[in-house]
Amino acid sequence: MTSSIPSPTPAKAPVFTALLSTETNGFSTIPTGLASFSEAFVRRDASLEQPHGIGAYLGVFRALAEADGRGVIESVSAGAEPAGLTVQAVYESLRDHILDDLRAAGPVGFVLLGLHGAMMATECDDCEGDLLARVRDIVGPAVPIGVELDPHCHLTKKMRDAADVIVTMKEYPHTDWAARGREVYAICAAMAEGRARPVSAMFDCRMVGFYPTTAQPMHGFVERLTGAEREAGILSVSLVHGFPWGDHPDCGTRLLVIADGDQALAERTAERLGRELYDQRHQLIPAMPSIDQAIDQARSLAGVVVMADTADNSGGGAPGDTTHLLRALIDADIGPCVFGAIFDPGAVTLCAEAGVGAHVPLRIGGKLGPSSGDPFDVSVEVAGLVEDLQQTAFGHRFSFGPSAWVRVGAVDVLLVSRRSQVYARDAFTGMGIELANKRVVAVKSSEHFRADFQAVADHIIPVATPGALQMDFAALPYRRKRDLGFFPRVADPLGVDD
Numbered sequence: 001m002t003s004s005i006p007s008p009t010p011a012k013a014p015v016f017t018a019l020l021s022t023e024t025n026g027f028s029t030i031p032t033g034l035a036s037f038s039e040a041f042v043r044r045d046a047s048l049e050q051p052h053g054i055g056a057y058l059g060v061f062r063a064l065a066e067a068d069g070r071g072v073i074e075s076v077s078a079g080a081e082p083a084g085l086t087v088q089a090v091y092e093s094l095r096d097h098i099l100d101d102l103r104a105a106g107p108v109g110f111v112l113l114g115l116h117g118a119m120m121a122t123e124c125d126d127c128e129g130d131l132l133a134r135v136r137d138i139v140g141p142a143v144p145i146g147v148e149l150d151p152h153c154h155l156t157k158k159m160r161d162a163a164d165v166i167v168t169m170k171e172y173p174h175t176d177w178a179a180r181g182r183e184v185y186a187i188c189a190a191m192a193e194g195r196a197r198p199v200s201a202m203f204d205c206r207m208v209g210f211y212p213t214t215a216q217p218m219h220g221f222v223e224r225l226t227g228a229e230r231e232a233g234i235l236s237v238s239l240v241h242g243f244p245w246g247d248h249p250d251c252g253t254r255l256l257v258i259a260d261g262d263q264a265l266a267e268r269t270a271e272r273l274g275r276e277l278y279d280q281r282h283q284l285i286p287a288m289p290s291i292d293q294a295i296d297q298a299r300s301l302a303g304v305v306v307m308a309d310t311a312d313n314s315g316g317g318a319p320g321d322t323t324h325l326l327r328a329l330i331d332a333d334i335g336p337c338v339f340g341a342i343f344d345p346g347a348v349t350l351c352a353e354a355g356v357g358a359h360v361p362l363r364i365g366g367k368l369g370p371s372s373g374d375p376f377d378v379s380v381e382v383a384g385l386v387e388d389l390q391q392t393a394f395g396h397r398f399s400f401g402p403s404a405w406v407r408v409g410a411v412d413v414l415l416v417s418r419r420s421q422v423y424a425r426d427a428f429t430g431m432g433i434e435l436a437n438k439r440v441v442a443v444k445s446s447e448h449f450r451a452d453f454q455a456v457a458d459h460i461i462p463v464a465t466p467g468a469l470q471m472d473f474a475a476l477p478y479r480r481k482r483d484l485g486f487f488p489r490v491a492d493p494l495g496v497d498d
């Protein structure tokens with residue numbers, strides 16, 4: 001018997017892949033240094049054992065490249081929890097590692113990168129544009145470059161000039177990252193094999209907003225985008241939500257369409273869909289109750305109420321240590337509640353020293369910067385300690401590091417040593433905290449928590465808390481953003497109303 005596995009043809013050169021991802025909050029004072037990437041995930045070897053987390057992009061690309069006989073050359077996979085500007089030398093070392101690997105790879109069939117699209121360094125506003133332009137210089141004009149971006153990106157001209165295929169995830173929570181990875185791969189493979197000629201067009205909606213896709217009208221709009229992809233000649237449609245707190249020169253909402261060889265079709269489709277979204281702009285303004293209103297609502301509701309401390313989501317670069325909602329829940333005395341996760345390694349250390357069962361005075365939160373608010377001095381009972389608390393989301397286990405569960409009356413509070421938003425219930429259950437018997441489960445997250453917490457939530461209330469991720473977009477103190485004539489700062493920037 002001889003093997004029936006065909007050997008790769010010379011025409012199928014390998015695919016080069018890498019991942020570099022962080023979302024920079026332009027208003028955050030928390031630096032993003034090498035430890036931020038090391039804590040999340042950074043791989044610098046050429047073959048990832050088991051790509052995971054956002055790095056799972058690379059697993060998708062690898063599986064596809066192996067299935068079609070190309071094989072894969074993998075470079076850096078590095079992601080950091082969102083915070084302030086990345087230290088320039090750290091960005092350059094990660095970038096140059098990718099570029100060195102690409103030069104060493106020799107001829108490649110195409111390049112696939114998993115990037116965030118809102119990464120800024122201390123001396124570079126557009127890290128992704130910078131990286132892509134350098135990749136283009138190395139591979140030349142003929143080799144396809146494909147990129148999967150987070151929809152909370154800034155889509156710059158530099159990125160679009162350098163890359164052939166840019167696709168953003170359509171869903172927020174970003175549950176479709178793997179499907180979008182397959183889409184980027186398919187278009188790049190078709191281009192490399194001469195079966196497609198992607199051309200793209202972008203429409204600037206002149207809006208700044210926040211667009212969860214689990215509710216209307218965005219749920220329906222995602223279906224409109226998917227529907228447009230079934231039209232003749234359209235290869236891909238992406239909505240760039242933009243990252244309002246990025247304070248980037250190109251911060252804002254855009255429609256991106258890739259057509260097969262037909263530039264006019266791409267432009268028409270991008271404008272048509274962009275204007276459809278624009279027409280719904282007033283319904284898209286986040287309407288959230290204040291803390292007091294949310295607690296009043298919770299009192300009148302039966303079952304488990306999941307509240308989101310939206311403005312202190314470290315997933316958007318916020319410090320993750322505000323206590324406004326925690327204090328209000330304790331004062332409200334509405335029965336058993338749980339609150340977390342508060343980033344406070346010092347408090348965790350004191351709790352570990354005191355031990356489970358100890359009653360100690362504790363200063364909680366309010367330490368990282370002006371948007372942290374005031375610390376909260378309170379007597380707590382140490383109810384649990386875990387050496388390395390983890391939660392599972394997007395197929396990856398995220399670490400909170402050493403963590404403590406403290407009790408303040410009927411409120412269980414989760415204190416952690418690594419900044420992360422709460423994605424999943426195991427952030428609490430991994431500590432031994434029951435959720436089903438709670439009146440309120442309050443999480444520091446804006447939207448990603450929904451994917452997992454809806455299993456336990458009878459009601460979900462996103463709360464307009466104070467903090468770094470304010471949803472009053474007209475009031476954001478932009479310094480870098482170029483176009484200040486955006487909705488909702490201006491009522492009708494595209495001039496369609498009479």
Ligand SMILES: [Zn+2]
Nearest residue numbers: 150151152174
């Ligand atoms: Zn995002």
